[in-house]
Amino acid sequence: MEQEARRKYKKKSKLKSVWIRFRRNKRALVGMVVLLMLILIAVFANFIVDYDVAISQVMKDRLQTPSAAHWFGTDHLGRDMFARIIYGTRTSLFVGILTIAVAVTFGTIIGAIAGYYGGAVDNILMRFVDVLMAIPSMLLAISVVAALGTGLVNIVIAMSVSQIPRFARIVRASIMSIKGQEFIEAAKAYGASDLRIISKYIIPNALGPIIVQATLTMGTMILTVSSLSFVGLGIQPPSPEWGTMLAEGKDQMRYFPHLVTIPGLAIIVAVLSLNMVGDGLRDALDPRLKN
Amino acid sequence: MPFSSRMNKGINMSEQILEIKDLHVVYNTDEGTVYAINGMDLSVEKGQVLGLVGETGAGKTTMALSVLRLLPDRIGEIKSGSIRLEDTDIIRAPEAEMKKIRGNKISMIFQDPMTSLNPIMTVGEQIAEVLEIHNRDMTKQQIEERVDEMLTLVGISPERKTDYPHQFSGGMKQRVVIAIALACTPDLLIADEPTTALDVTIQDQVLQMMRGLKEKFNTAMILITHDLGVVANNCDSVAIMYAGEVIEYGTVEDIFEGEERHPYTAGLFGSIPDLTKKERRLHPIDGLMPDPSNLPEGCAFHERCPKCMDICRTTKPEAMQFGTHMIRCHCCAPGIDGRETA
Numbered sequence: 140m141e142q143e144a145r146r147k148y149k150k151k152s153k154l155k156s157v158w159i160r161f162r163r164n165k166r167a168l169v170g171m172v173v174l175l176m177l178i179l180i181a182v183f184a185n186f187i188v189d190y191d192v193a194i195s196q197v198m199k200d201r202l203q204t205p206s207a208a209h210w211f212g213t214d215h216l217g218r219d220m221f222a223r224i225i226y227g228t229r230t231s232l233f234v235g236i237l238t239i240a241v242a243v244t245f246g247t248i249i250g251a252i253a254g255y256y257g258g259a260v261d262n263i264l265m266r267f268v269d270v271l272m273a274i275p276s277m278l279l280a281i282s283v284v285a286a287l288g289t290g291l292v293n294i295v296i297a298m299s300v301s302q303i304p305r306f307a308r309i310v311r312a313s314i315m316s317i318k319g320q321e322f323i324e325a326a327k328a329y330g331a332s333d334l335r336i337i338s339k340y341i342i343p344n345a346l347g348p349i350i351v352q353a354t355l356t357m358g359t360m361i362l363t364v365s366s367l368s369f370v371g372l373g374i375q376p377p378s379p380e381w382g383t384m385l386a387e388g389k390d391q392m393r394y395f396p397h398l399v400t401i402p403g404l405a406i407i408v409a410v411l412s413l414n415m416v417g418d419g420l421r422d423a424l425d426p427r428l429k430n
Numbered sequence: 431m432p433f434s435s436r437m438n439k440g441i442n443m444s445e446q447i448l449e450i451k452d453l454h455v456v457y458n459t460d461e462g463t464v465y466a467i468n469g470m471d472l473s474v475e476k477g478q479v480l481g482l483v484g485e486t487g488a489g490k491t492t493m494a495l496s497v498l499r500l501l502p503d504r505i506g507e508i509k510s511g512s513i514r515l516e517d518t519d520i521i522r523a524p525e526a527e528m529k530k531i532r533g534n535k536i537s538m539i540f541q542d543p544m545t546s547l548n549p550i551m552t553v554g555e556q557i558a559e560v561l562e563i564h565n566r567d568m569t570k571q572q573i574e575e576r577v578d579e580m581l582t583l584v585g586i587s588p589e590r591k592t593d594y595p596h597q598f599s600g601g602m603k604q605r606v607v608i609a610i611a612l613a614c615t616p617d618l619l620i621a622d623e624p625t626t627a628l629d630v631t632i633q634d635q636v637l638q639m640m641r642g643l644k645e646k647f648n649t650a651m652i653l654i655t656h657d658l659g660v661v662a663n664n665c666d667s668v669a670i671m672y673a674g675e676v677i678e679y680g681t682v683e684d685i686f687e688g689e690e691r692h693p694y695t696a697g698l699f700g701s702i703p704d705l706t707k708k709e710r711r712l713h714p715i716d717g718l719m720p721d722p723s724n725l726p727e728g729c730a731f732h733e734r735c736p737k738c739m740d741i742c743r744t745t746k747p748e749a750m751q752f753g754t755h756m757i758r759c760h761c762c763a764p765g766i767d768g769r770e771t772a
Contacts, residue, residue, distance in 0.1 A: 322545060325538075325546040326548070329611070331563060
């Protein structure tokens, strides 16, 4: 029996063992399911509802409460809230993922160079990062958008620039702590090259915190893009975006609370699911917590 | 085992695998220069086990790192002397060649098995890695077989190769480290206090296993340790280090039973409690190792030496040779006490 169990265990791939550990965490699993649903909604938005429905203004149907015809009701211009929420998912996730991708890439490069080489290189790069870090990220994003103008690409640039310092710091710190460990010296002692040490020892050991930070920050990014849209610097109307919808609905909030609660809930669901997945990943990615 | 059996220009009968001559190593730190190794001579023959004994700070680990040329960047510096591994000049070899030597010709076992394994790679992958680095022509299948073989050799079931280091006990981790070190059948194995982090029963198991593997692969070994008991059981010859110098060198019999002894070695033996006598206190050597950034003139040991003479304070003692036994002390010099050289 035991032999058989062992043999089965042997076949297990790394990804699978991460998944097995992830699966044990019910909260993370719920987050994962919700996140997957959001991703599916974002990808297949066209098949759920036509984009025209989300932007066409039907004045006779304005400010309706949720009903069979309009599941989430309509806004002050008679646009279907359900369709707008669906297409808002696409915008939010797209901006979130793109921002994180850009921030992680540049942050990792800067942090890795600074952490691995140290000395003057580290000093120059980190002081530059410090300058960026000294500016509140929202303010920085607003300034970049103000300078470059609104638009999806500019928003992504604005938000990723403000997140680069965070990732650079995390990567640098993990690389520096890993670099000094004995197993790195042991790897050198059995002839491993620098490239091998960086790619197989340092980065995989630092990957956990990066992935966790990326998922958690993605939640923040969705919030930030909504905030930017709320103050009118993000996604411009009539494009459906949760923050824009909040801004437009706030005038009718007193009599038609669904106009703000539904986009608000959408933001909460997205951010919460990302946080739960991030937490679960942190535990699952660390083989030391396996048992 | 592939080994070019070239005679070493007729210097000696047995083949020398490692020869260190007049090695000086310093650490340039912010607080000043630390003289870690000061004119060290050492040679290891093929298949021989050399015990390297000394207090903390005597330069044992520095010696090991110098042989692998892994002294810390910018700080550690080999000032002068030579290190030869067979026909290779370690000090002048290009880095690419050193990479081929490390792990393949010289392997090192580190002191603490808890931290010398990569926590996120399975032990099987870590053994496979050193094989991949040094034997590029091996197929995946061959590597896997070799990994299984190595694990079996060190007494771990090959089924456990998919486990991570944290799932092993300390003794088993050290076995894995030994498996990695021996995977490429190195000519020389440097074991830096391989059993210090283990408890006594496991120590003995690991040492026994290392002895067995050494016989099997005919690997020469430098065993760095504080433990004279370990030396007596495992080594063919012994070098006693003090303040970066070998102060006494000889076969195990020379050191443990020889007539002549360096006062420091005598002190080391004196500090071992004798179980047959009733004693309330241990007998340590008085004083501390001299500060390596500010070594005293003359013999480095004179401040602690019970037999200190005037000459010790001014002149560094020369190496006195008594057959296979070398002692670096003025008190063994011919002429003093009317003594004759053996």
